[in-house]
Amino acid sequence: MKTRLEKNTYGKNRINLSKIIRHKDYHEFRQISVDVALEGDFETAHTVGDNSKILPTDTQKNTVYALAKDHFIDSIEAFAIYLANYFISENPQVSQATIEITEHLYGRLTFNGEAHPHAFVSSGNEKHIAQVIQNVEGVSISSGIKDLLILKTTDSAFEGYIKDKLTTLKETSDRILATQLEATWTYDPSAINFTQTYELIRQQLLKTFAFHKSLSVQQTLYAMGEDILKENEQVKKISMIMPNKHHIPFNLEQFGMENKNEIFIATDEPFGYITGTVVRDV
Numbered sequence: 001m002k003t004r005l006e007k008n009t010y011g012k013n014r015i016n017l018s019k020i021i022r023h024k025d026y027h028e029f030r031q032i033s034v035d036v037a038l039e040g041d042f043e044t045a046h047t048v049g050d051n052s053k054i055l056p057t058d059t060q061k062n063t064v065y066a067l068a069k070d071h072f073i074d075s076i077e078a079f080a081i082y083l084a085n086y087f088i089s090e091n092p093q094v095s096q097a098t099i100e101i102t103e104h105l106y107g108r109l110t111f112n113g114e115a116h117p118h119a120f121v122s123s124g125n126e127k128h129i130a131q132v133i134q135n136v137e138g139v140s141i142s143s144g145i146k147d148l149l150i151l152k153t154t155d156s157a158f159e160g161y162i163k164d165k166l167t168t169l170k171e172t173s174d175r176i177l178a179t180q181l182e183a184t185w186t187y188d189p190s191a192i193n194f195t196q197t198y199e200l201i202r203q204q205l206l207k208t209f210a211f212h213k214s215l216s217v218q219q220t221l222y223a224m225g226e227d228i229l230k231e232n233e234q235v236k237k238i239s240m241i242m243p244n245k246h247h248i249p250f251n252l253e254q255f256g257m258e259n260k261n262e263i264f265i266a267t268d269e270p271f272g273y274i275t276g277t278v279v280r281d282v
Contacts, residue, residue, distance in 0.1 A: 005043050007039070009098075011057060012060040015034040017064065026108070027118040029120050031104040032104070034083070038091075038096070039135075040093045040094040041095070067079075076194075077192075084097040099132045100129070100131045103129070108121075109121050125180075126149075127145070130144070139189050142186045143198055144185060151177065154174055156177035157175065157215055175247075175261075180243055180245060182241040183239070186238075188233075188236050209224060212224070218274055221240050221274060221276045229279075239275070240275065241274075244274065248264060
């Protein structure tokens, strides 16, 4: 029997790194987790145990920490690009480097309208994510948001769906719409101010969610993606995951009371899971 090795990668995951960027009058605190994946001429490591072309994953970890000193000074996208280029330029056996970075967000505490110079508060579960894939064909750059919990208490309906013998869900023209948003967008690789563009896209996603009169999560997802592509020429496509975080009206009639969309049961599971990718129609 003949066998052969198909596509393979290796790398180091969950390289957790914190950095203080010291300015004259204030500090920045950055906390990230970096994943490194390398592809290339590594077949003999698998087939005959020859490690002569293997860059140890421990070395990859050390590289991330060492390069962060001088090169993690701005956006996680810029740092991911630098890391990918470094691994390829320093290792001719590497044909592709993939860097994924997740940033845990912190903001400076504010007192009496002034930001404290070196005290911070977490932004909760929300994370800024980025992925850079570098190979001989070029570079692919993606950014995104993960675990952003958003909710609105009205301007959301769900009606006109299929009703069969197993359907118990009641139609509603006024419900809570809540989701834990994950959005990822791919840039046209060009000169981009990643930090500014990220903040702009984040704000646009929130604005569309807030003001869109939703007939379904699917419709709101598409509206959010459509607005991003209309307002950002450098974005090629955007993918979103919008699980439906259900808030179900509680039956107060059993106590002789009327529930006027005021009291709900918040449920984590099971939940609706809605995804979609919006692209430019060329």
